[in-house]
Structure formats: C-alpha cells, structure tokens
Amino acid sequence: MAVFQLQEVFNITGKGPIPVGHVVKGPLKVGMKTNLENYELEIKEMEMHHKKIEEANTGDNVAIFFTSTGEAILKLLRKNRNLQIEFK
DSSP states (O other): OEEEEEEEEETTTHHHHEEEEEESSSOEEEEEEEEEEEEEEEEEEEEEEEEEOOOOOOOOTEEEESSSOHHHHHHHHHTTTTTTEOOO
16 A cells, blocks of 8 residues: 655646645555545556656655546545545
C-alpha cells in the first residue's frame, strides 16, 4: 500500500486531471489503483521533474496521470484538495 498527499490538481487537454503532490508512504508505482467515491482510478503514468518514472518513494513530489479521465474526476479531486489517497 502507498499513500499520496494531494496538493494541487491541473487539467491538461488530452491528459485529463493531473493530481500533484507527494508520497507520504511508498513506494507508489505505475499500475496501482484506488477508489474515490465510486471511481476506480489506476495510475497510468507518473512524472517527477518533467521526467517519466515507474516508481516514487516516500517524500518524492510527483504528478500522476490516471487511466480514467473526465470532468467528474477533476471536480472530485479539486473538491478534496489535501486529501490523502491510498493506493494498492
């Protein structure tokens, strides 16, 4: 299990909502999943300092790209800033 502390959410055309924050408990890996208010989200990609990575460790600041995108997920993440998200 990994824990991600959400700090900000950006919306990038063609990519969808991009949560940015830091890993509280790692490692956080591409392919890990979480459920937020009935939405199953899977990490498709991660970036750290504009470079794609497969794994982030405790204390790393990362941007996450999900396989699921959409306005509803963007609103959900923006509504819940500073949320800690558990991934499995």
